[in-house]
Amino acid sequence: xxxxxxxxxxxxxxxxLALIHALALYEREPEAVKASVxxxxxxxxxxxxxxxxxxxxxxxRAAGFSLYFYKWSTWxxxxxxxxxxLFVEPDFRGRGIGxxxxxxxAAIAVDQGCKRMEWEVLDWxxxxxxxxxxxxxxxxxxxxxxxxxxxxxxxxxxxxxxA
Numbered sequence: 001x002x003x004x005x006x007x008x009x010x011x012x013x014x015x016x017l018a019l020i021h022a023l024a025l026y027e028r029e030p031e032a033v034k035a036s037v038x039x040x041x042x043x044x045x046x047x048x049x050x051x052x053x054x055x056x057x058x059x060x061r062a063a064g065f066s067l068y069f070y071k072w073s074t075w076x077x078x079x080x081x082x083x084x085x086l087f088v089e090p091d092f093r094g095r096g097i098g099x100x101x102x103x104x105x106a107a108i109a110v111d112q113g114c115k116r117m118e119w120e121v122l123d124w125x126x127x128x129x130x131x132x133x134x135x136x137x138x139x140x141x142x143x144x145x146x147x148x149x150x151x152x153x154x155x156x157x158x159x160x161x162x163a
Contacts, residue, residue, distance in 0.1 A: 003058040007053070008044070016067070019065045020033055027125075052067070064098065066085065070082065070112070083105060
């Protein structure tokens with residue numbers, strides 16, 4: 001079976017959300033998704049998009065997606081393509097779709113003048129880690145991901161307003 005990869009459009013918002021829910025189920029956090037179709041339309045296809053998305057399709061069905069955005073590296077003076085999510089539906093795995101999505105992202109990064117791509121992988125997701133290592137990707141030793149969200153984010157923001 002062959003597959004195609006294309007840029008997502010506004011008409012794909014419901015499909016993107018369904019794939020996000022499938023990813024959350026795979027990552028053992030099915031209740032964690034708070035995003036809505038309206039959020040996807042606003043932030044992916046509005047006047048100032050915050051992300052871009054590729055859709056993989058096989059036999060007329062959504063088979064997977066990759067959602068990405070750009071960051072800027074102060075060290076390289078160039079953009080960095082940040083892969084937020086890459087997911088292939090279980091029924092479509094083993095057909096090269098994940099590799100196809102990653103290759104397309106690499107081509108986009110190079111075409112945009114990016115010097116690197118970055119992403120995160122859950123520590124227990126050994127199949128994904130093995131896949132990325134086979135491509136030459138490396139786990140950045142000595143760096144720890146941090147996150148400020150929820151109440152803690154609001155507290156820090158409020159401190160800035162009070163200063």
